[in-house]
Amino acid sequence: MINFTINNQPVTAQKGETILQAARKAGFYIPTMCYIEKTTPCASCRLCVVETDKTEGLILSCQTPPTEGLNVTIDSERLQQERTNIMRMYDVNHPLECGVCDKSGACDLQNKTLEFGVSHQHFSAKEQPRAIQHWGAINYDPSLCILCEKCVHVCNEVIGDDAITLQFGGYKSSVVPKNSDTLDCTFCGECIAVCPVGALVSSEFQYRANAWELTQIPATCAHCSAGCSLMYEVKHASIAQGESQKIYRVTNNFEFSTLCGAGRFGFDFGVQASKDETLFAKAVGAFETASAIRFSSLITTEEALILQRLKEKLGIKLFNEEARAYQSFMAAYTEVSGKSSPSGTVEAIAQSDAIIVLGGRVSSDNPAIRYAMTTAARHNGAKIVYMHPLEDALLQNVVTQNVRYEAGSEEGVVAMLAKTLLENVDVDDVTKNFLENLDEGYLCAESNIGDEEFARMGKMVRRAKRKTLVIGSDVLGHSRAAHIARLCALMESMTDFSLVIVPQMVNTVGVALVCDLDEDTQSDHVVGYNAKGDFVVGSVGKCDMALPALNAQEGTFVSLNYHLLPTNVAVAFEGYCLNDIALALGVTARNTIDYTVQLPQEKGFKGIEFDALDNFYGALGEDNRGYILDVMMCEVAISFEAIADLPEFNGTVVYRCNPINQFNGYTAVSSGVEKDDALRGSMQFAMAARIGHGERVMIDGYDEAKVFVLDETLKGTIALLPRYDSPFGDMGAGYRFEKIQLKKVGS
Amino acid sequence: MHSEPLNDRNVSSNSTYYYVDIEEYPTQGWDKFKRVIKRTFKGELFVGLWVVLREMIKFDIHTVQYPKEKLPIGPRYRAVHKLLRLWESGYERCIGCGLCEKICISDCIRMDTKIDENSRKEVTEYSINLGRCIFCGYCAEVCPELAIVHGQRYENGSEQRAHFVIKDDMLTPLDLLTSGQQAEYPGFGSITPNESVKKTPLAY
Numbered sequence: 001m002i003n004f005t006i007n008n009q010p011v012t013a014q015k016g017e018t019i020l021q022a023a024r025k026a027g028f029y030i031p032t033m034c035y036i037e038k039t040t041p042c043a044s045c046r047l048c049v050v051e052t053d054k055t056e057g058l059i060l061s062c063q064t065p066p067t068e069g070l071n072v073t074i075d076s077e078r079l080q081q082e083r084t085n086i087m088r089m090y091d092v093n094h095p096l097e098c099g100v101c102d103k104s105g106a107c108d109l110q111n112k113t114l115e116f117g118v119s120h121q122h123f124s125a126k127e128q129p130r131a132i133q134h135w136g137a138i139n140y141d142p143s144l145c146i147l148c149e150k151c152v153h154v155c156n157e158v159i160g161d162d163a164i165t166l167q168f169g170g171y172k173s174s175v176v177p178k179n180s181d182t183l184d185c186t187f188c189g190e191c192i193a194v195c196p197v198g199a200l201v202s203s204e205f206q207y208r209a210n211a212w213e214l215t216q217i218p219a220t221c222a223h224c225s226a227g228c229s230l231m232y233e234v235k236h237a238s239i240a241q242g243e244s245q246k247i248y249r250v251t252n253n254f255e256f257s258t259l260c261g262a263g264r265f266g267f268d269f270g271v272q273a274s275k276d277e278t279l280f281a282k283a284v285g286a287f288e289t290a291s292a293i294r295f296s297s298l299i300t301t302e303e304a305l306i307l308q309r310l311k312e313k314l315g316i317k318l319f320n321e322e323a324r325a326y327q328s329f330m331a332a333y334t335e336v337s338g339k340s341s342p343s344g345t346v347e348a349i350a351q352s353d354a355i356i357v358l359g360g361r362v363s364s365d366n367p368a369i370r371y372a373m374t375t376a377a378r379h380n381g382a383k384i385v386y387m388h389p390l391e392d393a394l395l396q397n398v399v400t401q402n403v404r405y406e407a408g409s410e411e412g413v414v415a416m417l418a419k420t421l422l423e424n425v426d427v428d429d430v431t432k433n434f435l436e437n438l439d440e441g442y443l444c445a446e447s448n449i450g451d452e453e454f455a456r457m458g459k460m461v462r463r464a465k466r467k468t469l470v471i472g473s474d475v476l477g478h479s480r481a482a483h484i485a486r487l488c489a490l491m492e493s494m495t496d497f498s499l500v501i502v503p504q505m506v507n508t509v510g511v512a513l514v515c516d517l518d519e520d521t522q523s524d525h526v527v528g529y530n531a532k533g534d535f536v537v538g539s540v541g542k543c544d545m546a547l548p549a550l551n552a553q554e555g556t557f558v559s560l561n562y563h564l565l566p567t568n569v570a571v572a573f574e575g576y577c578l579n580d581i582a583l584a585l586g587v588t589a590r591n592t593i594d595y596t597v598q599l600p601q602e603k604g605f606k607g608i609e610f611d612a613l614d615n616f617y618g619a620l621g622e623d624n625r626g627y628i629l630d631v632m633m634c635e636v637a638i639s640f641e642a643i644a645d646l647p648e649f650n651g652t653v654v655y656r657c658n659p660i661n662q663f664n665g666y667t668a669v670s671s672g673v674e675k676d677d678a679l680r681g682s683m684q685f686a687m688a689a690r691i692g693h694g695e696r697v698m699i700d701g702y703d704e705a706k707v708f709v710l711d712e713t714l715k716g717t718i719a720l721l722p723r724y725d726s727p728f729g730d731m732g733a734g735y736r737f738e739k740i741q742l743k744k745v746g747s
Numbered sequence: 748m749h750s751e752p753l754n755d756r757n758v759s760s761n762s763t764y765y766y767v768d769i770e771e772y773p774t775q776g777w778d779k780f781k782r783v784i785k786r787t788f789k790g791e792l793f794v795g796l797w798v799v800l801r802e803m804i805k806f807d808i809h810t811v812q813y814p815k816e817k818l819p820i821g822p823r824y825r826a827v828h829k830l831l832r833l834w835e836s837g838y839e840r841c842i843g844c845g846l847c848e849k850i851c852i853s854d855c856i857r858m859d860t861k862i863d864e865n866s867r868k869e870v871t872e873y874s875i876n877l878g879r880c881i882f883c884g885y886c887a888e889v890c891p892e893l894a895i896v897h898g899q900r901y902e903n904g905s906e907q908r909a910h911f912v913i914k915d916d917m918l919t920p921l922d923l924l925t926s927g928q929q930a931e932y933p934g935f936g937s938i939t940p941n942e943s944v945k946k947t948p949l950a951y
Contacts (some may be wrong), residue, residue, distance in 0.1 A: 207869070208862075239872045559880070
């Protein structure tokens with residue numbers, strides 16, 4: 001705690017806080033142009049200058065921590081003059097195209113120019129020819145750019161693409177793609193979000209709507225289990241289509257949250273239907289005669305509860321293999337840890353200084369975790385161990401230790417990892433026996449990880465203070481998932497590691513908490529909800545009856561943080577919804593959101609009405625979205641089994657993994673997201689499978705043919721097989737590594 | 748005349764106000780009868796009749812043959828809107844800033860915009876719902892480019908109350924522009940179309 005004064009008012013700052021942060025917390029206003037909370041200070045605008053009694057000149061409050069007893073002045077005549085002069089410099093030759101600029105009305109430069117009363121141009125410079133750059137989804141206008149460097153900092157420190165940089169050249173300076181002629185990145189669009197002027201804009205959105213015409217609908221991203229906060233911005237579609245609303249873009253509170261490309265550009269996945277009574281009667285009939293409902297986790301928690309009620313009422317089964325895998329994983333986890341949810345969160349990853357990621361390709365499965373890892377690496381100098389059979393080129397700048405194990409050997413790897421982390425920890429006899437009886441030689445040989453790798457990990461862990469273990473979705477579908485879960489729980493409870501488990505879909509956690517799921521027996525008379533069935537309802541793929549998509553529904557999701565997140569209707573859906581079907585079947589609640597309060601409290605839900613849930617970040621970054629589920633405690637029953645023989649995956653092995661920004665049937669139909677549904681493999685894979693670049697292949701057990709693409713960035717014998725383009729999107733069930741039979745087909 | 752004497756509303760020698768001579772109102776029946784007779788036969792009637800007769804003989808008729816003929820309208824009259832073009836290049840003046848849409852108090856203006864192949868904002872469609880428009884003139888007032896103005900067409904009779912006005916109806920056709928028939932709004936910053944107007948060099 002540091003005590004100092006601002007304008008003679010006493011203020012306290014935490015250790016590590018800057019004058020600006022302390023001032024904002026205390027409610028003082030210091031103008032900034034380049035400051036962004038989630039990165040290190042850019043310190044390029046110099047608008048945040050303040051005077052102190054201990055320094056001669058002006059100092060930058062964004063990067064200076066206060067000292068005890070310091071007297072800071074933030075609004076003297078001299079500072080006002082300094083700031084006004086800075087704004088005058090910003091306005092030199094800034095094109096007067098506010099009339100057409102997308103940023104007009106929400107522009108920092110516009111606001112600050114008016115704030116400091118810069119009404120005419122005091123200086124001038126010779127105008128340079130500056131061509132507008134077209135970088136795919138992003139357009140860059142250098143003449144509008146004020147070189148605040150926010151985009152560069154975010155791209156480097158939060159996203160980790162490190163794709164843009166500042167080219168210095170005095171008045172000719174501009175933002176340029178790093179080491180490349182054109183922008184080569186994951187197109188998360190975060191640079192667009194942070195741009196204070198209209199220099200970086202989405203090419204899809206540019207010149208289609210003005211900021212003030214758009215209505216912001218606070219919602220939650222429907223694509224992965226991180227449940228990022230976003231705003232759907234809607235306006236009437238066009239003159240020809242009258243009043244019907246359309247989503248024009250997605251924005252986020254970029255100061256405190258980050259969106260990936262799927263969240264930002266994959267928003268137009270809505271379906272539309274009218275109230276067709278004969279079809280509705282047919283759907284109700286299908287539910288009545290059904291033996292089971294098969295559904296994907298692309299639903300709200302309320303809908304999951306409706307399905308559960310339908311199950312109880314009609315005595316049918318519920319199939320969702322992906323959520324069931326997570327459910328049984330968590331059941332085993334609870335046995336050993338004694339609590340219902342893991343301790344880690346995405347935010348905790350960003351705060352960590354040691355991170356171990358195991359069994360998941362996080363950069364494509366869950367970009368929020370990748371961004372948190374990048375933040376940790378850049379800001380805390382975190383050591384990151386990435387354990388996976390496939391190296392990830394996107395993580396190469398943040399990962400300090402790449403550990404490649406053999407596909408299928410996760411159980412052995414986790415057991416060895418547990419032994420490493422628990423080396424000097426006092427454990428009970430059961431655990432001690434188990435760890436001592438591990439056949440290290442066999443496990444190391446079969447998983448192909450050397451002793452020295454574990455030793456290096458152990459050394460790294462001993463130095464760190466805040467540690468996180470991230471368990472990816474590969475292990476959820478593993479045949480020995482339950483035992484792996486026990487080991488993960490052991491590591492969490494016996495060490496100071498916090499644990500993050502990454503399910504695949506947006507509401508896997510919610511479904512797993514709410515529904516009693518049954519083993520999918522492929523029986524007859526199955527109604528599919530966004531899944532295969534004899535009668536299919538939903539919004540993904542080919543459906544017999546359309547139900548609203550997740551951007552046309554209100555309800556909640558439960559993220560991997562065990563955080564209940566509300567989402568709202570961006571585009572009104574004219575047809576029937578699942579609740580209408582449930583009503584016809586005697587499961588009665590007037591609206592879907594009436595179920596929010598009924599969510600099972602014994603699972604940690606709080607019994608709060610939907611309308612009482614907030615969905616925003618406070619001015620200082622306080623997370624006011626929904627609520628965090630209570631952690632339910634239960635008895636601990638520690639027991640371990642012998643490690644099963646590690647399976648071998650030889651020959652042509654594929655890893656079911658979607659490309660960047662693709663997740664499910666929703667992103668597959670979104671026009672703003674790049675579609676790359678090719679089977680990608682290395683030269684080694686091509687030789688093993690005897691196929692060449694550009695050849696079409698059929699894979700046994702899969703319906704569609706795939707084009708094989710030779711990818712130089714991949715190593716090893718495992719190819720990446722996208723599944724988002726399958727009929728109902730990626731259902732995410734089963735173990736993600738698979739030995740396949742390939743057949744070439746004529747092109 | 749100076750207004751000060753008028754402000755003094757007391758009738759006096761200084762004030763401009765004075766009492767008008769008003770004939771006594773008749774109270775007796777006989778007096779009333781006398782007034783009727785006097786007014787009826789005084790001959791004022793024939794003065795007016797003579798004017799009509801005189802003009803009829805001279806064939807100097809002032810009746811406007813509407814709708815074949817129309818009276819000229821004051822330049823500030825606010826009738827159905829027009830979208831104008833730049834004199835020098837023929838390009839549309841509208842830049843699609845959306846201010847008219849925003850300021851419209853009856854919310855009857857809509858526009859569709861997009862980015863064109865030259866990375867400029869293009870207005871693809873523009874419509875005004877004349878069934879709702881109250882012709883307040885705010886759109887023309889706010890327009891930074893003098894692109895939307897009120898024209899002279901005041902006849903809004905139609906089979907439907909809410910006929911749309913679409914962009915093609917409002918925009919000056921190019922042939923009228925080249926023949927110099929685009930009526931210019933004589934507002935602030937407007938230009939006088941003559942040979943001194945030259946094409947703006949947009950590419951340099």
